[in-house]
Amino acid sequence: AFGAASEVQPKFTSHSDPASQWTAARKGPAFFSYSDNNLIDMDHGVIVDVEATRSIRQAEVGSTRTMLDRVKARFDLHPERLIADTACGTGPMLGWQVERKTAPHIPVFDKSERTDGTWSRADFGWDAENDQYICPEGQALKQFRRNYSDPNREPTGQGRAKYRALRLTCQACPSKARCCPNMDFRSITREEHEDARQVARDIAKTDQYVISMKLRKKVEMLFAHLKRILGLNRLRLRGPCGANDEFLLATTAQNLRKLAKVLPASQQPRKA
DNA sequence: GAGATCATTTGTGGTCACTA
DNA sequence: TAGTGACCACAAATGATCTC
Numbered sequence A: 001a002f003g004a005a006s007e008v009q010p011k012f013t014s015h016s017d018p019a020s021q022w023t024a025a026r027k028g029p030a031f032f033s034y035s036d037n038n039l040i041d042m043d044h045g046v047i048v049d050v051e052a053t054r055s056i057r058q059a060e061v062g063s064t065r066t067m068l069d070r071v072k073a074r075f076d077l078h079p080e081r082l083i084a085d086t087a088c089g090t091g092p093m094l095g096w097q098v099e100r101k102t103a104p105h106i107p108v109f110d111k112s113e114r115t116d117g118t119w120s121r122a123d124f125g126w127d128a129e130n131d132q133y134i135c136p137e138g139q140a141l142k143q144f145r146r147n148y149s150d151p152n153r154e155p156t157g158q159g160r161a162k163y164r165a166l167r168l169t170c171q172a173c174p175s176k177a178r179c180c181p182n183m184d185f186r187s188i189t190r191e192e193h194e195d196a197r198q199v200a201r202d203i204a205k206t207d208q209y210v211i212s213m214k215l216r217k218k219v220e221m222l223f224a225h226l227k228r229i230l231g232l233n234r235l236r237l238r239g240p241c242g243a244n245d246e247f248l249l250a251t252t253a254q255n256l257r258k259l260a261k262v263l264p265a266s267q268q269p270r271k272a
Numbered sequence B: 001g002a003g004a005t006c007a008t009t010t011g012t013g014g015t016c017a018c019t020a
Numbered sequence C: 001t002a003g004t005g006a007c008c009a010c011a012a013a014t015g016a017t018c019t020c
Helices: A057-075 A091-099 A167-171 A194-203 A207-228 A239-262
Strands: A005-008 A034-041 A046-054 A081-083 A103-105 A125-127 A132-134 A140-142 A161-164 A187-190
Touching: A034 A057, A034 A207, A034 A239, A046 A057, A046 A239, A057 A091, A081 A207, A091 A103, A091 A194, A103 A194, A103 A207, A140 A161, A207 A239
Parallel strands: A005 A034, A081 A103
Antiparallel strands: A034 A046, A125 A132, A132 A140, A161 A187
16 A cells, blocks of 8 residues: 655644643545654754554544653653644543643634524533523523432433523523524533633633744644655555654654754764 | 635534433 | 433534645
């Protein structure tokens, strides 16, 4: 099978500077290919980890977690921020980052906005203390109202939750046409990692987030260099191991090039 | 280079069967 | 009769590729 280098670019932090950022982008050609996933220190442009994956979004996003775990174990590096594209903005990925205290500078994958003129989820207030949503008319949407005699049927509190208003409440509501014209009652889903998604939404309002999005574009230069200068438009070795070897060698070359620029000429090895 | 098109992915709304 | 969980279909967002 042919292998072609497509791209994913997570962005990494340096050990000396705890402020770290990462980014990712994807390109999926219409033929069999592998993706080159790099973890990059944004402050110095050093690639700290590389992972070859199939050109499938889940695999590419998953590689970010793999590399983060690996550099933590190998170099004791832990980024303060992770810059990535929307592919990493899913609930589970954001939840994982918040859990490990990495600030997600990532656009949140959000489809809750309604376009038919009815109220979206954002129009409902979240009452964390009472575990309920409050609709614009002031009515509560709860997840549970029932006591179970069978413990096996009791809610686990895990996974996706559905908050619903009472049928009678909605039927008597003067705003029903703006809320749930096609249903007897309004319901709102809440993902398991909704708190983490809210963290990402809050970060997206900051100035630092704007800077992070600009920094993301710098990473493209590394891939441009990879393809145009190092000529990695096409893989010569076959299989995932071959792809990984080629990506690793190319990354090594890029880092050595970076090192040569940093070191003074007097410290560089003499030519034979 | 810009806009159009396509494929993929994901979250949400809605339905249905079961149960209190 | 109404609350709940599970499931499915759909729409929207996104990015890559295609076309002009």
